[in-house]
Amino acid sequence: MVRGKTQMKRIENATSRQVTFSKRRNGLLKKAFELSVLCDAEVALIIFSPRGKLYEFASSSMQETIERYRRHTKNDTPATLRSVEQNMQHMRQEAASMMKKIDLLEASKRKFLGEGLGACSIEELQRIEQQLERSLSNIRARKTQVFKEQIEQLKEKEKALLDENARLSEKHGSPSTASSTKRSE
Secondary structure (H helix, E strand, O other), X not given: XXXXXXXXXXXXXXXXXXXXXXXXXXXXXXXXXXXXXXXXXXXXXXXXOOOOOEEEEEOOOHHHHHHHHHHHHOOOOHHHHHHHHHHHHXXXXXXXXXXXXXXXXXXXXXXXXXXXXXXXXXXXXXXXXXXXXXXXXXXXXXXXXXXHHHHHHHHHHHHHHHHHHHHHHHHHOOOOHHHHHHHHO
16 A cells, blocks of 8 residues: 655644654654664754654763854854855855956857847947957967868878888788879979
8 A cells, every 4th residue: 555645734632742742752762763763963953742642762961962052153143144144245245246247247248149239339349350450360360270170180191091001012012002192293
């Protein structure tokens, strides 16, 4: 039998609610105990029933664990919260600044693609043109460099193939057409 998914809402029937509380409380206490044993963790669990009855589990002293908790949360003073708020404000300002930069970069990109040029001044159009010319020059220089590298690789490959052809011709005793053609050039 497969259990259906439990909806997370208050159980209206008082008896069913009490039975569910008891079962889940016991399960939670068991999990707390297992966590403390298996992981050597300091665990403290406090549960109050709907009627106000206290249920608790502590892997060591409940008072010591509560005191340790208080020491750790003592750092959450108003000064610390103020610092967090200042940090959040700084992050919001930085995010707004980044959004402005993104908008400017997108507008610039559109202009480089030839879109939205109607509102540009002559100076701005000249600046865009110069930037595009510099970019085109860089692209052409890189393209030329790649072509030269590919030509060098092909020349090395051709030389290796000619050497291999010559070696095979000598081995089999027949003159190579490609190597004699190449040497006659």
